[in-house]
Amino acid sequence: MEVNGTVAEGFEPVREAFAGNFEALGDRGAAVAVYRDGRKVVDLWGGTRDVDGGVGGAPWERGTAQIVRSATKGVAAAVLLLLHQRGALDLDAPVGAYWPEYKAAGKERTLVRQLLAHRAGVPVLDRPLTPAEAADPERGAAAVAAQAPVWEPGTDHGYHAQTYSWLTGELVRRVTGRPIGEWIAHEIAGPVGADLWLGLPQAQSARVGRVGQVDAPFPAGGLRTRPKRSVADAYADPSSLTRRAFAAITPLPDENDPDYRAAALPASNGIATADGLARFYASLIGEVEGGVRLFTPETVALARGEQSAGADRVLVVNTRFGLGYMLHGGASPLLSPSSFGHPGRGGALGLADPESGIALGYVTNGFRTSVTADPRAQALVRAVAAAAVR
Template identity: 75%
Template sequence: MVDVQGTVTDGFEPVRDAFAENFARRGERGAAVTVYRDGRKVADLWGGTKDADAAPDDTGAAPWAPGTAQIVRSATKGVAAAVLLLLHQRGQVDLDAPVGTYWPEFKANGKERVLVRHLLSHRAGLPVLDAPLTPAEAVDGVSGPRAVAAQAPAWEPGTAHGYHAQTYSWLLGELVHRITGRTIGTWVAGEIARPLAADLWIGLPEAERDRAGRVAPVEPPAAPATPGLRVRPKQSVSAAYDDPDSLTRRAFAAITPLADENDPAYRAAELPASAGIATADGLARFYASLIGDVEGGRRLFAPATLTLARTEESVGPDRVLVVNTRFGLGYMLHGAASPLLAPGSFGHPGRGGSLAFADPESGIAFGYVTNGLQKNVTADPRAQALVRAVGKALAG
């Protein structure tokens, strides 16, 4: 049995029970989960091993520790979305302005009418690149923005939605740079992470890279990697991914071959679609700050901005993920493809299991990180068990 470490407040014992069961029954290797309620931490748990290839009870493996961070893949998208929403809140960007207003080169190939809100809601028609980038090009800060600026849309922007799995990095990253003169990782560090004392980064800084064992290695996905969504019968994301000409396959292959996510250079890259690094507490603390005051920090979203984040912008058949999905401005909303705590919840999962979200009505903010990849479900059974446990705790 794995020795689960950490604390829960009275009433949140079901979260500890579910976390322990993940190791006993659901193949967990190393992980952490943190829950805030009304800005106060009510659960903070960790266990297993940092070594994704080791058994969680391997006494020779390095144990998961307080402050162990993890690459969280697409859960990064929720942090990146907050940057544009905060810039809008400060009057620095108009969500209904054409992207080309801030980034003139972006207007090429019929993209004059792509709006800023289209980027956030996956309606820009730019989930694929005709010429995929190499891992080195993906992180050089130049090739990605140049490629999406030159790319023709796969559909008329604004008329449909499809998950921008990789291109979201260069679309949002370059737009933030054009508006602020800062990289998105620098902006997150200065305006979100540091004021909140939250351990989360888009681009791991050198000081953290030099801390031995700070970031746990993540189990690499098999190649080819499946996008991994819960699917209904006769709706196969895997089948779509197996078709080399499908939008599904091409969207997830915008970086080819697969990058080594444990490479220090990749960890240092500012890829807001996929390469953020965080602790469970860092993610939960971030989401807690979006919905209210948080102990030792401050509220980030004004009420109007919070409404924007979770107001439905895209719903129905996703041209990339095949199944029906729901998006607000940058956030996945509660639904069959990505169940969260309640209908008003908003957040983002990451391929492999990581999940972070907030639920304003209950005051809950949730962060879960793991180094063990489980394929074929965005509704990861480990994360979902924890979410159900939070619901049980709230029900008393």
């Protein structure tokens, strides 16, 4: 397996771990990028652009992009935190102060910060949306506005796997008057110089490879002790909150469909290069070469300040969330306790670590059944952590 790209001195273990993902963990095509103090120190890619490319398939290139699933949530969270940073959004205000229709079915006192921390109590829809309905932001917003919470908002937490799309997207539209994908393009991706999109432009479609499932055995012994009831167990139960949360769009969309890629679903269908994802996270914690710094130190503290912790009503394992970001823990090990970021189900990962000044982006065209702590991403995290302390 040929690995292309470069690593700075001291980061050679990342190349070894990346190559190992192809040799032992089933990667078909992938890329990883790492920034330290705003400067790129790892830029690697390999394999084929399409998951089913096989021998002779089009190779993954430096600018190849992929759908990153729930890693999109970290970008969407940045929009709300930047609006707060600019004085346009009060995190302690009721969601209904900006979105009056949301004040229904027991959600009148839901706060903006509770929405970001997966405490809003609406991870499911009593009537799931079809992919076409889900892509209509007005239809999705109406559905979550009418939905009764499954727990009293603010009293517990559970991952809002799909509904996070319409909760964040509609709140941004109400505050700014602009679609969230447009806001990201003009206020985040453009100033930062990051190749990431929510709502893929037609002009960029040739850069995006086909994705698919590539399950392979987990490493011997596993990355962690298997819980008594795993996410996979809960997902197999049609009545569970886990299954219902991920099935808020039914049937699941075809992620290779150009119409799906052109839609803007902030929970699930952002598209990025590894460099774009890493560069975005680097810009949250410092000025990035050729770009800007997005978050003030105070906003970084909001992103990584614990808001939810413990048994997750949806993911069934213990999770930790700041405002829109997963925090370091057993369900999603990051670089250190200071880290914040977001995985994409079965593959992608983006994170920032303010203590070390490191930001990482990993994208792949091969998804596994894992929800968090993908073994390929974790192998890279461990290699970066080892390099960072040298």
